[in-house]
Amino acid sequence: MHSKPIELPMYFKNPITSFPNLPSNYITGSLGSFTGNFSGEKLNGQNYFSWSQSVKMFLEGRHQFSFLTGETIRPPSGDALERLWKEEDSLIWSILINSTKPQIGKPLLYAAIIKNLWDTTQTLYSKRQNASRLYTLRKQVHNCK
Numbered sequence: 001m002h003s004k005p006i007e008l009p010m011y012f013k014n015p016i017t018s019f020p021n022l023p024s025n026y027i028t029g030s031l032g033s034f035t036g037n038f039s040g041e042k043l044n045g046q047n048y049f050s051w052s053q054s055v056k057m058f059l060e061g062r063h064q065f066s067f068l069t070g071e072t073i074r075p076p077s078g079d080a081l082e083r084l085w086k087e088e089d090s091l092i093w094s095i096l097i098n099s100t101k102p103q104i105g106k107p108l109l110y111a112a113i114i115k116n117l118w119d120t121t122q123t124l125y126s127k128r129q130n131a132s133r134l135y136t137l138r139k140q141v142h143n144c145k
Contacts, residue, residue, distance in 0.1 A: 043100040048125035055099065059092065067092050068118040089114050096121075 043051040059065040066072040067089060074089075075081040093114050097105040104121075111117035 043104055043121065043125065045101070045104060045125055048121065051099065052122065052126075055096065058095070064088060064092055067114050070115040074113075093117065 041047060041051065041054075055068075056065055059068065072085070074085050096114070096117055097108060100108070100121075104125075108117050108120065111120060
């Protein structure tokens with residue numbers, strides 16, 4: 001008995017690669033032309049929110065943001081997609097490191113996975129920006145009295 005092949009939904013097809021059934025977040029080579037600072041500013045410790053939004057928009061436009069959220073997980077060792085996952089993960093890692101000031105990016109090189117890197121930047125720098133903004137707002141309110 002021959003079974004009919006399963007037709008995958010459109011979002012599992014990727015016209016950019018030669019793998020017709022590859023999940024859409026594996027757009028091999030889609031980031032290959034990236035060279036340098038895509039957001040116009042590097043993460044400097046004070047601009048986390050604008051930086052993170054730039055990263056999010058850039059990667060969502062390439063179906064890659066799920067690597068940072070942990071939705072795209074590493075395939076099992078030996079899986080046909082493992083090599084592609086490593087390539088995409090490395091490209092995204094490079095984007096994040098290259099979009100930070102050296103004093104911020106260098107320590108992040110040692111995160112175990114890209115999701116950890118993303119979470120660490122959020123933990124370290126979103127609170128700092130919140131405190132800075134809160135101080136500015138309090139100062140403005142005080143000056144209005």
